[in-house]
Amino acid sequence: MQLEIYSLTALKGQISVSLEAICDSYSSLLWDIEFYQCGCFEVYIAASPQNVSIFQRGRIVARSDDAQHFGIIESLQLETDTEKGDYLTVTGRFLACLLERRIIYPTITANGSYEDIVRKVLSCNAISAGIRNLPGFSMGTVSGDCWQNTARMQVSYDNILEWLYSLCETIGGSANVRLDGNALKCDLFSGTDRSLLQDENPHIVFSDAYNNLLSFSYAADDAVQKNFAYVLGCCGEGNARKRTTFCSGAEPTYLDRYEVYVDERNTTQEEDVTDAEYLEILKSSGAEHLVQPKTASESAIAAFSTQYQYNKDYFVGDYVTMEQKRFGLIQPRIQLIGMVESFDQNGRSLTPTFKEME
Template identity: 45%
Template sequence: MYLEIFKAENTGNDLSIMLSGVCDTFSSVIWDVEYFSPGKFEIYVSANAETIALFQRGNIVGRSDDKQHYGIIEGVYLRTDAESDDYLTISGRFLMCLLNRRIIQPTLSFTAYHTYGEIVQTAVQRNCIRSWAKAERVIPALEIGDVSGACWDTRTKLQISYENLMEWIYTVCQNIGGTANIRLREVSDGKYTMYFELSQGTDRSIMQQENMPVVFSDVYDNLLTYIYNSDYSEYRNYAYVYGEGEGAQRQFATCYAGKEMPTGLSRYEMYVNASDLSQTVRSDDGSETVVSEAEYMEILKERGAENLVAPVLSSEATIVAESHQFVYGKDYKVGDFITMQHTGYGIQIPRVRLVGMIESFDSDGYGLTPVVQE
């Protein structure tokens, strides 16, 4: 494995992305891929004229063996020492963090049912993509890519405004079980463009029969360490959502997690202020439309669903990196459902989502640390 460094230069109103060089003599690399956040990376390398020129803030870093994840350099730390080697620490997040630089403006309103895929793509188009967004808000070299996964076909109504674009997209991802990513794709000889893509993980747990199950267990000698965490302190599963209006005239709706309404000690209530949601929707041409009360209730419920708080049920483990049973990136990837068990303590989680994977490359070899979430 070696690192690929791409230089991103503004050329007028566009962005030129070209391979600038490679680096295969690093001391360590941490590659933290996450499903519901942009993920991050850190590189530790000897400092010299060549590496300092390569690892500049704003350049893009990829891996020769990973064509799905590309990071933008946000931090460069240089330390010189007369008695030992000089070194660079380079850090950043993967390219989805570019959407963290935009908010949703103006209001995005879907009063008729649309798929989540259509809604999220429209939000990115209107706030980032040329011919849709204002010229000064365009993220150069960003295009709309593919949508895959049944979760993105789910249909809903919603209204959203002034939220951070990246954070809102990941909120949608958590609600429906999908993920978003921006990666590089070569479009001509030596030139690259960024593509925004939506996808969904695959069920590889023992609870299904379509795919080969992926099981990490002390029995199979592929589970080295295991930590289980269960925390309901912030859990909220029932929302009172209040929209526009004053006092007793204020519009409100309720929503809850799951198929059955929670009651008694199983009910964790919360208040959601949705006063920014209006029944009067202004379109891009300045005309106004008043949505029906039933449609407005659906929009309020969608806002409430976005704010429900799931319990923290997570596991961290260290697994055998060079496993002959399951190869990361080939047999399973971040976003997939897998099975984890520790027979010594009678613990089995038959279906758990892999929401993160930290890959580490250093003098000790190659390591994999998965993060899972029920």
């Protein structure tokens, strides 16, 4: 597997991308794909005048076997040692990090599908925004039912990258920016259910019984949970202040109820927004403040399993089944929200991150 290094040049509203070098002699590579946040990478390579000239900040690092994820170099660290040798550490994040350079300005009130809301935010701040445009940036493909669900929301001054991934986590989708020739495409998508709780797709089960689960740890914590929101808006004072509540599904009761207060004093009601529509905006904010019980599940899975191959049979974002039969523990539907691929002198390893679903 080779690394391809490209130069990236902005030319007003467009970009120019050209291949600068191909590298296959690095000491180690970490390739961290995340579903609910921007992924990152690290290249550890022997330092030489040639490598220092190749790996420059602002350049793009791509893998010859990955057409979806492209990293942009953000940090370089050169270390010299007469005994251990000279090494260069190259780090950065994937191209979605470009959205971190913009905030949502001015206030946007949107009503429609989540796809339409994202399109409006990106258009007003990165695509059709004059000198605020991200050169060569546009919307790409959209897949997944979650992006067609509807909402009404008001958002202002949030960092776009943080806002987008927060929205993704709320609705269960994800976003990725990829290089497509001399263009940057922002794709919206969702994971595929491959767990035992469905029969449309082949089942993916990681288990000590199948010898594809090398190690496993699990912890759960209810203390951080918030499942019922009281949301107060901007209009009125005291009891006259506009307010609503929000919960997901049936209203929790008694010891199962974990409440949170959400102050939306800065969420204004515009003249063309009815009271009912304004309350829907407040409900959307309430949904963003709900917190699921905290779970931590760390595992090491077989990188060269004959049963399932990563990025062929399953992908980051998919729902799978995890079981530790020795202790009678099963997680029938758990989401793979991150995967770190590591390449070094010991070969390839996979370190997944899972998130338990309700």
